[in-house]
Amino acid sequence: MASDFNTVVVGAGSFGAWTALTLQRRGRRVLLLDAHGPAHGRASSGGESRIIRMGYGPHGIYSSWSMRSLEIWQELFARAGQPLFHRTGVLWISHPGEEYNSQNLAQFEKCGIPHETFTQGELAHHYPQMALDSATTWGLFEPDSGVLMARRAVATVVDAAIRQGVEYRRAAVRFPADLASDRETRKHASSGRLQGIATVDGQRISAGRDGIYIFASGPWLGKLFPELLAHRIFVTRQEAFFFGTPPGDSRFAPPALPTWIDLAHEAYGMPDLEGRGLKIGIDRHGPPFDPDTGGRQPQPEAIGQARDYLARRFPAMSGAPLVESRVCQYANTSSGDFLLDRHPDFENVWLAGGGSGHGFKHGPAVGEYLAGRIVDEAPGDPRFSLETKQVIQRRAIF
Ligand SMILES: Cc1cc2nc3c(=O)[nH]c(=O)nc-3n(C[C@H](O)[C@H](O)[C@H](O)COP(=O)(O)OP(=O)(O)OC[C@H]3O[C@@H](n4cnc5c(N)ncnc54)[C@H](O)[C@@H]3O)c2cc1C
Secondary structure (H helix, E strand, O other), X not given: OOOOOOEEEEOOOHHHHHHHHHHHHOOOOXXXXXXXXXXXXXXXXXXXXXXXXXXXXXXXXXXXXXXXXXXXXXXXXXXXXXXXXXXXXXXXXXOOOOHHHHHHHHHHHHHOOOOEEEXXXXXXXXXXXXXXXXXXXXXXXXXXXXXXXXXXXXXHHHHHHHHHOOEEEEOOEXXXXXXXXXXHHXXXXXXXXXXXXXXXXXXXXXXXXXXXXXXXXXXXXXXXXXXXXXXXXXXXXXXXXXXOOOOOOOOOXXXXXXXXXXXXXXXXXXXXXXXOOEEEEEOOOOOEOOOOXXXXXXXXXXXXXXXXXXXXXXXXHOOOOEEEEEEEEEEEOOOOOOEEEEOOXXXXXXXXXXXXXXXXXXXXXXXXXXXXXXXXXXXXXXXXXOOOOOOOOOOOOO
């Protein structure tokens, strides 16, 4: 039976949802599958909130992608009537000699990205609720950046995709999908083209003769393609905490407090948004984590680290109650660059993942990049190739 779609996207997180919507807009007919639903509780995109910022040190491509993505996210939210972007501003708390922030500043000047710099005195004046480490701390502020309400934002992308004609189904593609090693799947592969995939409940899904299959399966990519990716995608446990602010106190909500990034302490945080509490995240890679079976209870040690940081940076929040916590996972590549490339053995299979703790914001740009490669046959950037993904982690992108 001929299918109504000629493109299958596996995974409805930020990467897959945007890829499905963008490809449909570019004329493909897309079936979007997810095992549990868009941005569900175990997906990397399933968090409450994610930062969108332009600073990427020397890696200008991600600054450009952030700028472009913010524009597209805002268009979507305006059209959907969903205010899911909070323009809190993003403050880089900088210490002398921190090359990354000097590179951010150079990049902002080069690309005309709006920004302000604050001396230590100006920081203390603007943010009296924040304790600074030393008299030489300075600040680099992105006024137009802020926070995307992640989980609801992805649901909005999927709604838009469905309205655009994408067919969405809840279905789980069988593990492993290592196309060369799976006998069932191999039967359906011919001359370097995949003819179909299998779901756990025994359905076969085929996108037809000219079909394309995109696996945007985030931290599950290594399970789907163990031979190819299990050693190239490093899935780590990450925890984020929301602390309750004092009643009636607006010092920890916007506009008094922006989102901030504190590289020296490997920490970031967000002001109290929508009454959820002040959010603290530690950006250090945690232990290996299984996205299916990994427990989601916060670890006392991680709570302790977040509390220590909170007390140090915001003394008035010392001892604040923990009102919510999230255990999620990063899907890291060796460098932190995304994996957006064709499968080496199948010309109609694409891999999209390796969000590496910073991918959420870039969903729209990822969709455009893949549409460019697939629809326009644009050349790939080696940064996103499978070949550049090593089996030893040397994180370069933050
Ligand atoms: C604590 C934390 C904080 C972060 N902070 C930021 C931030 O501030 N800013 C930012 O930009 N990024 C941030 N990130 C990173 C960002 O969240 C991820 O890079 C991004 O969400 C990855 O999206 P994805 O679509 O690749 O993966 P996911 O969202 O995990 O989506 C993959 C989907 O594939 C589906 N799937 C997998 N296997 C199958 C299968 N066999 N069959 C069917 N479906 C399948 C899953 O169910 C899932 O829904 C953070 C991540 C974490 C964990």
